[in-house]
Amino acid sequence: RHDHPDHHALWINPANPQQLVLGTDGGVYISEDRGFHWRHVANLPVSQFYHVAVDSRWPYNVYGGLQDNGSWMGPSQAPGGIQNKDWQNIGFGDGFWAFPDPNDDRVLYTEYQGGQLKRVDRETLEIKRIQPAPEAGQDELRFNWNTPLHLSASKPGTIYYGAQYLFRSKDRGESWEAISPDLTTNDPQGQRQAESGGLTIDNSTAENYTTIYSISESPLDHRTIWVGTDDGNVQLTRNGGRSWDNVVDNIEGVPKGTWVSRVEASPHDQGTAFITFDGHRRGDMSTYVYRTTDYGETWTSLASETIEGYAWVIRQDLVNPDLLFLGTEEGLFISLDGGKNWARFTENLPQVAVHDLVVHPTEHDLVIGTHGRGVYIIDDITPLRGLTQDIIDANVAILPTRPAPMVLTTQLQSFGAHDSFVGNNPPQAATIVYHLKKRHLFGDLKVEVFDKNDRLIATLPGGKRRGLNRVEWPMRFKAPKFPPATTLVPGFLGPRVPEGEYRVVLTKGKETLESTVQLVADPRTPHSKRDRMAQQALALELYDMINDLTFLTDNLIEVREQALARVDALPEGADAALSDDLKGYAEALEELRTSLSVTQGGMITGQEKLRERLGTLYGNVTSYDGRPSSTQFDRRDSLGGELSEALATSQPLLNERLAAINARLVDAGVDALAVLDRDAWNAEEGVASFTTATMNQRAWRALMPQAL
Secondary structure, three states: OOOOOOEEEEEEOOOOOOOEEEEEOOEEEEEOOOOOOOEEOEOOOOOEEEEEEEOOOOOOEEEEEEOOOOEEEEEOOOOOOEEHHHOEEOOOOOEEEEEEEOOEEEEEEEEEOOOEEEEEEOOOOOEEEOOOOOOOOOOOOOOOOOOOEEEOOOOOOOEEEEOOOEEEEOOOOOOOEEOOOOOOOOOHHHOOHHHOOOOOOOOOOOOOOOOEEEEEEEOOEEEEEEEEEOOOOEEEEOOOOOOOEEOHHHOOOOOOOOEEEEEEEOOOOOOOEEEEEEOHHHOOOOOEEEEEOOOOOOOEEOOOOOOOOOEEEEEEOOOOOOOEEEEEOOEEEEEOOOOOOOEEOOOOOOOOOEEEEEEOOOOOOEEEEEEOOOEEEEOOOHHHHOOOHHHHHOOEEEEOOOOEEEOOOOOOOOOOOOOEOEEOOOOOOEEEEEEEOOOOOOOOEEEEEEOOOOOEEEEEEOOOOOEEEEEEEOOEOOOOOOOOOOOOOOOOOOOEOOOEEEEEEEEEOOEEEEEEEEEEEOOOOOOOHHHHHHHHHHHHHHHHHHHHHHHHHHHHHHHHHHHHHHHHHOOOOOOHHHHHHHHHHHHHHHHHHHHHOOOOOOOOOOOOOHHHHHHHHHHHHHOOOOOOOHHHHHHHHHHHHHHHHHHHHHHHHHOHHHHHHHHHHHHOOOOOOOOOOHHHHHHHHOOOOOOOOOHHHHHHHHHOOOOO
């Protein structure tokens, strides 16, 4: 048996008793043989996170504890999406808090029920148990089932842990000191768990009460520490634990003894803190959320009728002090004005209990730990930070966004199925965000991107809905256009644009606004800027060569079709030889075309012609972001020679021979044949030439004056 041992629900198929469906703390299991073997249903994103944390790696990892499923860490993005296999177990039991050490992320802190605290080596997974123990003569320690762990923001190696006393370690858990008296009510009526359980004693530490539940050291002053308890106390020290004040009586409107679900010291002001209370265990489903700006002397309620559900957690943004995030039993709520007004966040987030929130300090993402639907990430809250009332009142306004990393191209072969959940990666794109006061109904709404030379790089359709709109620019030129053929070539992506700043123009009807986006290299890149530029330059040159080949092919197809159409258009009595010459001319054009691309057989015939060779080289170069190999540069030269030869071969067909046939067509009163115009073709196909006066462009001008 490998199913989770905590069973909660069992369904037996009445039509097939061999089939069982089992609901457990570890998810859903299905048996087809009456329980002898079980299959775990791994595509249900229903995990229950108590807490989440992040590290400073790129991509960063998310850490958290799951209800009766241990503690885990997983990447915020991964090749092909974030799969179950990308998550690594780092703890036991009911996982609660899990943190990487901010100064050595090889070191992890995790804990499970009843205060079982461990320090874990990420690389070897060796575990050292570092839970505080009572000193001689000290009362037995009361740890909450969900014991709070807090890492100092300013003192490396300093961690806090809560029982009924607040413990502090300055050496990563090697030793501890109690820096407080009992901070709870110490009510003996709440400490009778040894007497509970009915027929047998049920004392698993889930029954522990009168315990510390939330800890927050001020990021601005390590001596200022807030503590909240499950029996309703709100304690504050401003001298590192030498003395404490219980300030809960200064908070109006909260029933005495209500569980403190979170206390949060402000990252902006030493005297400011936020607090949430949860009374649902007593049948009180009200929302309690408060702020103090004077070290707890006075408190202001931030609750409103807009908020639904009892409150689990509140976070203040690290940059904009007026931007607040509130997690309740009913979802996520956001305030842009310091808590005066709240709105539910509904974009792809279900109405689910939000137990924890973390603002990533460098990536500016909001990481959301839900109790029932796993982890969600709101990518880049920078626009929310700039969403002031003036912008909301404007008809249209562009908002700032973070620099966009040009993520390294990765290639992995993986064949999955629908039996495994895969989380979405953040888009590999620069994001342009704007706010519309009203839904756009009439006229253009588009976003244009220009480079430093004021050349138009991309035109993107804009969202038209009221509120925030996000437009994603993939930071690449349009993919090259290949000649039609029966084989596939790896040229699905356009070349990367260079790193740097780009001008963005938003057009809404007659209104025009400008902003910029910044493109930066992947922080992990091992390639120098010079090598990245060499790759981009070769990719653009190959891009031009492919488009040159396609333009030639389209010309051959176009003129051939015209020639065959003219055969049917010849008047009676026309030169009989002209019909045969037109057919022969069409055959010559088709012969040249089929010499350049594979046009017969299936996709895996193994045949290669110039189109396939160019496409393969282009795909190989664009799939690696560093300097191309010497072989690839040499291959560019040899294929460039083949392309020049093809252009030279086309010259008599599309020049002298075409001119001779056109003269005879005109004499017969029939329209002449016309080659394509390159500028018009570029515009229609949405492609452009990026290399200046390349050999092939010069060849076009020299060999095909009529075409250009």
